Amino acid sequence: QSDLTQPASVSGSPGQSITISCTGTSSDVGTYNLVSWYQQHPAKAPKLMIYEVSKRPSGVSNRFSGSKSGNTASLTISGLQAEDEADYFCCSYVGSKILAFGGGTKLTVL
Amino acid sequence: EVQLVESGGGLVKPGGSLRLSCAASGFTFTNTWMNWVRQAPGKGLEWVGRIKSKTDGGTTDYAAPVSGRFTISRDDSKNTLYLQMNSLKTEDTAIYYCTGAGVTGILDYYSMDVWGQGTTVTVSS
Numbered sequence: 001q002s003d004l005t006q007p008a009s010v011s012g013s014p015g016q017s018i019t020i021s022c023t024g025t026s027s028d029v030g031t032y033n034l035v036s037w038y039q040q041h042p043a044k045a046p047k048l049m050i051y052e053v054s055k056r057p058s059g060v061s062n063r064f065s066g067s068k069s070g071n072t073a074s075l076t077i078s079g080l081q082a083e084d085e086a087d088y089f090c091c092s093y094v095g096s097k098i099l100a101f102g103g104g105t106k107l108t109v110l
Numbered sequence: 111e112v113q114l115v116e117s118g119g120g121l122v123k124p125g126g127s128l129r130l131s132c133a134a135s136g137f138t139f140t141n142t143w144m145n146w147v148r149q150a151p152g153k154g155l156e157w158v159g160r161i162k163s164k165t166d167g168g169t170t171d172y173a174a175p176v177s178g179r180f181t182i183s184r185d186d187s188k189n190t191l192y193l194q195m196n197s198l199k200t201e202d203t204a205i206y207y208c209t210g211a212g213v214t215g216i217l218d219y220y221s222m223d224v225w226g227q228g229t230t231v232t233v234s235s
Binding site: 034036038040045046047048051052055057058087089091093096097098099100101102103104 | 207
């Protein structure tokens with residue numbers, strides 16, 4: 001069981017926007033701005049897409065954005081493309097020097 | 111080119127031990143906080159643990175399921191990270207990824223901007 005809760009799946013059509021949520025508690029997501037998001041294509045290593053809630057690493061498309069409200073962080077992908085179809089995982093500092101991942105969300109591009 | 115290459119995975123019996131290695135290149139390993147993350151077959155990602163750079167104390171932190179059984183260490187002279195796994199259980203079966211924090215200039219020790227391709231550990235009798 002993950003400390004952080006994500007929807008198991010989301011879907012959208014090309015060009016649309018989707019949002020994936022990541023719900024923690026007031027002790028982790030609600031307290032620390034240390035939420036990151038990872039994209040994983042099948043049989044590939046994960047890739048960092050967002051760090052510190054809303055910052056984008058160099059080279060990541062600006063179609064990817066992150067935000068946080070209360071105990072819930074969100075990843076939004078705009079202008080959905082076929083190549084965005086992948087699993088997405090949130091990760092947060094949860095105190096006591098520990099990190100925790102969400103259970104993951106499978107994004108399907110219809 | 112920034113690269114992490116894991117090795118040492120394999121088949122081991124429950125109760126056994128295994129040591130994974132991760133060879134780093136293309137960045138200043140000495141200054142980098144390193145992590146191990148695992149992924150059980152068909153499951154999500156699970157943070158295993160971290161070792162800080164020696165300049166930041168070189169201390170280690172572990173997830174509860176592996177604390178007391180797994181040990182992370184580093185040899186900065188060899189640019190290599192290790193994961194010593196003892197008292198292995200079937201639930202430790204997973205792909206183990208080596209990751210680095212802040213390698214690409216991101217000033218965030220708690221995200222992982224570089225990942226290896228992983229090495230597979232299977233614990234089975």
